[in-house]
Amino acid sequence: xxxxxxxxxxxFTFYSFSNSYSQNAKLKIEIQNATLMNVIKTIENQSxxxxxxxxxxxxxxxxxxxxxxxxxxxxxxxxxxxxxxDIFSYSINERQIILDxxxxxxxxxxxxxxxxxxxxxxxxxxxxxxxxxxxGTNRGVVSDFDGNYAIKAEKGEVLKMSFIGLxxxxxxxxxxxxxxxxxxxxxxxxxxxVVTGYQKIDRKLFTGxxxxxxxxxxxxxxxxxxxxxxxxxxAGVEIENASGTFGDxxxx
Numbered sequence: 001x002x003x004x005x006x007x008x009x010x011x012f013t014f015y016s017f018s019n020s021y022s023q024n025a026k027l028k029i030e031i032q033n034a035t036l037m038n039v040i041k042t043i044e045n046q047s048x049x050x051x052x053x054x055x056x057x058x059x060x061x062x063x064x065x066x067x068x069x070x071x072x073x074x075x076x077x078x079x080x081x082x083x084x085x086d087i088f089s090y091s092i093n094e095r096q097i098i099l100d101x102x103x104x105x106x107x108x109x110x111x112x113x114x115x116x117x118x119x120x121x122x123x124x125x126x127x128x129x130x131x132x133x134x135x136g137t138n139r140g141v142v143s144d145f146d147g148n149y150a151i152k153a154e155k156g157e158v159l160k161m162s163f164i165g166l167x168x169x170x171x172x173x174x175x176x177x178x179x180x181x182x183x184x185x186x187x188x189x190x191x192x193x194v195v196t197g198y199q200k201i202d203r204k205l206f207t208g209x210x211x212x213x214x215x216x217x218x219x220x221x222x223x224x225x226x227x228x229x230x231x232x233x234x235a236g237v238e239i240e241n242a243s244g245t246f247g248d249x250x251x252x
Contacts, residue, residue, distance in 0.1 A: 021048070021095065026072045034068040037061040039082050049075060053099035060087055060101065116150040117179040119143050119161065127183060130163045135170065 025047055031038050040051050040061065053061070070078055075097070079090055089100045119127045126147025133140035134151065135158040143149040153159060153173045161169040166183040173179070 023074060025049075025075060027070065027075065027078050028072060029068055029070045029078065031068045034065050035062055036065060036082060039065070039068060039078075043075070043078065047075075048095045049097055050095060051097050051099060054101070057088075057099055057101050060084075112152050112154050113173075113177055114150055115153045115159065115173055115177055115179055116148070117181060119147045119149065119181045119183060121166070122182060122184050127163060127166070130161055130166075130183070133160045133162075134158070135160045 027043060027046055029039060029042050029046075031042065043049055044051065065082060068082060070081060073081070075092065079097070083090065087102060089102055091098050091100075119130045121127055126143075126145070128143055128145045128147060130143040130147070130149070131140060132143065132149050132151055134153050137157075139152060141149050141151045151159070155173055155175070157173050159169075159171045159173060159179070161171070161181060161183065163183065165186060167186040169181055169183060171179055171181065
């Protein structure tokens with residue numbers, strides 16, 4: 001028991017002596033245009049400290065710090081003064097100072113901006129109701145009555161603009177916050193839709209017969225109603241007067 005106690009006291013005394021050295025040893029460093037390597041060599045020459053580091057740290061050790069002037073400071077104070085804590089970490093084990101390079105984590109911050117503009121057709125007329133969506137996301141808006149829109153998007157994202165009867169546009173967001181768009185007619189899309197007097201029907205689903213009559217062909221002087229103006233305009237359509245009275249409605 002006595003021998004074990006003696007060993008413990010010897011170990012404690014050795015630890016206290018080692019620990020007190022790093023706390024009590026005072027260093028004086030004066031170097032012009034110093035590098036971190038210069039500082040390390042000066043510390044090792046003045047004291048019993050030894051630096052341990054990997055080869056990957058060497059490029060940072062050779063970078064210039066400028067003039068270093070430190071007087072009567074402990075090793076901790078010196079290292080706090082000369083080490084860039086964003087790059088280095090260190091630990092002191094007795095008289096050994098272990099330098100490590102921190103892992104650099106690059107953080108990319110995407111800045112969401114408001115992209116705005118006006119959507120017009122080929123004649124310069126504002127187009128209302130255009131759907132604008134950031135492609136691949138659920139972020140979307142609709143252009144207002146004057147064709148204006150505003151949407152949050154990041155540089156590099158793609159805006160998808162679509163409207164029935166107009167060609168869909170895909171526009172990549174660049175440096176500008178303003179993107180004005182001219183949309184042209186999509187002939188194929190128009191051919192795929194049949195417009196009747198009361199609804200729009202996909203041509204594939206439309207089983208009836210349809211004909212087109214231009215307004216200028218039915219706008220006739222002296223004709224009291226539209227039904228009479230359509231007489232003779234479309235083959236196979238018969239329009240008759242329901243009574244003999246002038247101005248009464250017609251039937252087909």
